[in-house]
Amino acid sequence: MSEYIKFTCEQAATEITSFGGLAELNAYRRKLLQLRLIGVDANGIGFGNLSIRDGTTKNFYITGSATGRKPELTLADCARVVAYDFEKNWLRYEGSVIPSSESLTHAVVYESDAKAGSVIHCHDSKLWAALLNQAQTSSKAVDYGTPEMAYEVTRLFKVTDVQSRKILVMAGHEGGIVAFGKDLEEAFAVLMRERRERS
Numbered sequence: 001m002s003e004y005i006k007f008t009c010e011q012a013a014t015e016i017t018s019f020g021g022l023a024e025l026n027a028y029r030r031k032l033l034q035l036r037l038i039g040v041d042a043n044g045i046g047f048g049n050l051s052i053r054d055g056t057t058k059n060f061y062i063t064g065s066a067t068g069r070k071p072e073l074t075l076a077d078c079a080r081v082v083a084y085d086f087e088k089n090w091l092r093y094e095g096s097v098i099p100s101s102e103s104l105t106h107a108v109v110y111e112s113d114a115k116a117g118s119v120i121h122c123h124d125s126k127l128w129a130a131l132l133n134q135a136q137t138s139s140k141a142v143d144y145g146t147p148e149m150a151y152e153v154t155r156l157f158k159v160t161d162v163q164s165r166k167i168l169v170m171a172g173h174e175g176g177i178v179a180f181g182k183d184l185e186e187a188f189a190v191l192m193r194e195r196r197e198r199s
Contacts, residue, residue, distance in 0.1 A: 005065055005101045006089065006145040013094040016080045019061050021052040021118075021184075026072055028120070028184040029063070033071065037122035037191070040068045047175075048122045049100035050184065053110055054080065060110055060119075064097030081107060086150040101145040108150040109180050112157035118184040120191060123175035127191075130198040131169045131177065136162040140171040153178075166190045 029050055032038040038048025046068025051060045059082050067077045079095035084107045091107070093099050100106075106119045131137075138152040149170070156162045167190050170176035179194075181187035 005098060006143075007101075007104060008088075008090050009098060010090070010092045011094070012082055012092050014096055016061070016075060016078065016095045018075055019052070019054070019078075019080075021061065022073075022075060022078070024184055025050055025052055025061070025063070025078070028188050029073065030071075031188065032120065032122060037124055038068060048120075049102050049106075050121075051100075051103075051106045051119045052184065053117045058107070058110055060106060062099050062103055062106055064095070065100050067097070079103075086147045089147045104145065104147065104150045105153055105178060108153045108157075109178065112154060113163050113180070115182055116180045117182045118187045119178060119180045120184070120187045121176065121178050122191065124177055124191075124195070125175045127195055127198060128169060128175045128177055131167070131194065132171060133169075135165065135167055135169050135194075136160040137169040137171050142170075142172045144170060144173040144176060167194060 040046050046066050049063045051062035053060045061078050061080050064077050064079050076096050079093045079099040081093050084091040102121045109116050109119050136156045142148045142152045162168050167179045179187045179190045
């Protein structure tokens with residue numbers, strides 16, 4: 001398992017069935033790659049991930065860990081998260097690839113907002129610096145991919161207007177931004193709006 005994965009996980013099935021959002025996921029992933037909002041850093045470490053809710057369930061399809069280098073994803077590069085427990089820092093998934101290290105953060109967005117259908121986690125140092133403490137911001141003491149981050153995102157949903165603004169900043173994860181929406185089109189539009197307003 002990758003050193004960047006902080007949860008324990010259990011593989012429920014080695015394959016996932018084809019899902020309708022794969023073409024859309026790849027289309028928005030290409031745009032994010034072109035903008036360098038996801039990809040691989042100078043040290044060869046992948047960053048950024050996308051997910052799509054599975055219908056009206058709490059399950060979701062997410063890009064796999066260490067797929068940032070790939071220009072296009074196949075079904076084998078995605079995982080379907082089918083169960084999770086924040087307290088135990090655990091999740092169960094289907095697929096041949098381990099879900100992204102940020103899976104629990106995606107899970108808490110879907111759990112907190114019934115209308116959220118997609119989540120984008122990207123890195124944009126300039127936008128991150130501009131939004132830090134101007135948009136809903138997680139505690140600097142909280143690291144990415146941890147149960148504490150899941151609880152922190154839950155807190156933001158309870159005490160801020162993150163649900164209407166649809167973007168949050170991870171203070172303890174430099175460059176880390178999470179945007180969400182009813183679909184990837186809306187989540188991407190939220191990101192682009194914030195970039196335009198701060199360029």
